[in-house]
Each structure stands twice: as structure tokens, then as C-alpha cells.
Amino acid sequence: MTFPKHQITAIMGPSGCGKSTFLRCLNRSNDLLPEVEVHGKVWLGDQNIYQPRTNIYQLRARVGMVYQQPVPFPFTIFENVVFGLKMAGQTDAKLLAMRVESSLKAAAIWDEVKDRLQEPAQALSGGQQQRVCLASVLAMQPEVILLDEPTSALDPTSSASIEQTLIALKKDYTIIIVTHNLQQASRISDQIAFMLNGDLIETAPTKTFFLQPQQPQTQDYLAGKFG
Ligand SMILES: Nc1ncnc2c1ncn2[C@@H]1O[C@H](COP(=O)(O)OP(=O)(O)O)[C@@H](O)[C@H]1O
Ligand SMILES: [Mg+2]
16 A cells, blocks of 8 residues: 555554554564564655665654654653654754754644743643654654554543644655544544455545445444444
């Protein structure tokens, strides 16, 4: 399948069908798990990311990941946002400060935290922590953002602000989000990929997916036949 540039693709399917595993293939996070074997190719532009010469750190800077549970490091908000940049060797204090501001603004959390950047990120609410995690990914200036059920641990208000943020971000980024929330997918995505038991069953523009699903398994899923 293809993930069109500057669009939001939602990956859907019942729990356990392999969504997270597939998402992790897209920035080689599965490399960290010795038992995982990956077959096939993943193209980022004209580069197959599974070719042996790929620099994993550069790849993960280009293809950032936001996880299901917001897990900021036990540092200040500022240090969380610049963590990846510092790991990559960036030491220019002025650049780091500018990147913190622009990333927190893009993640729609700047106004809430700008006066408390030196406070622990873990003192924030779940929704705020999730946006700080998103800002940490944006600080690396990625091209693609992967999100694995980023709102499943959040209240409806926080979820709505994450959704609004993603819609605003897609003009600059290609976004791939795993969600098992049909309403969320219909609100924010441009295309949907539906998985079942490890297989990709159907990919379609969001409207077509809901109104004219082609595969019987998709129709069953939309009718609520799987978990
Ligand atoms: N392609 C695959 N081949 C073998 N096992 C897989 C594959 N994809 C997922 N799994 C396994 O299936 C289980 C559920 O996968 P996961 O990606 O967590 O599903 P989901 O995110 O859709 O709930 C995990 O134990 C995972 O290791
Ligand atoms: Mg999952």
C-alpha cells in the first residue's frame, strides 16, 4: 500500500490483528525485538528502508513515532522535547530553545506550558503529556509521523485536541495513525487501511471505505461483527 504525502492514513482492525507490529515496521522499531523477522520492502521516497546501508537513527528522525501511552522521560518539559536532538549531537542552546518553542506550538501545547518548561513533564495531564511526546517527535523535523492509538488513554476533550492538532499538522507531515475508533478515523483520515488476522484486507479513501466497502470482511467489521 502507499501512504500519500501530507495525508492522514488510518490503520484499523480488531485488537490483535497486527496493527502495532505493522506500524513498527515503518521505522524499523521491530529491529529492537530479536524474535521478529521482516520480509518485503518499505519505500521512503526512492529508498528501501530495509536495505542494509540504512542508518537507523536517521530513519527514525525522518519517521517519528508517538506511542499509545504518553511516556515522557522523568525530565523537565524542555529536556523531553530536546532529548532526540541532543542525542543526535545538537548542542546549540539557541537552536534548541527555538525548536522547543516551534515544536510545542505545532503540537498545540505551547500556551499551556510556556511558563513551566523547567517543570517535570510527568506532572502534566495525560493529554498534555501526549502532546509533549508529539512535540518531541516534531522537534526532530520528521517527514512521517506514526501514531499508535495516541488517544486511547485520553479523555474526550484531550482526544479532540490531539485530533485537531493532527489535522493542522498534515499540511507539513505525512501521518499514519493506528486507531480502533471508527469515528476518529472518519473525522481525521483521508484514507483507511483495514487489517484482519495479519492481512491487509482493504485500502480506500475514507468516504469510500465507510459508504462502499468492497470486501465482505470490511462490511462485517463495519457492521460490528469483530471486537
Ligand atoms: N505479521 C505477524 N506475524 C506474526 N505475528 C504477528 C504479526 N503481526 C503481529 N503479530 C503478533 O500478534 C500479536 C498482536 O499484534 P499487535 O501488532 O500487537 O496487534 P494490534 O496492535 O492490532 O492489537 C502480537 O503478539 C504480535 O507479536
Ligand atoms: Mg496495538
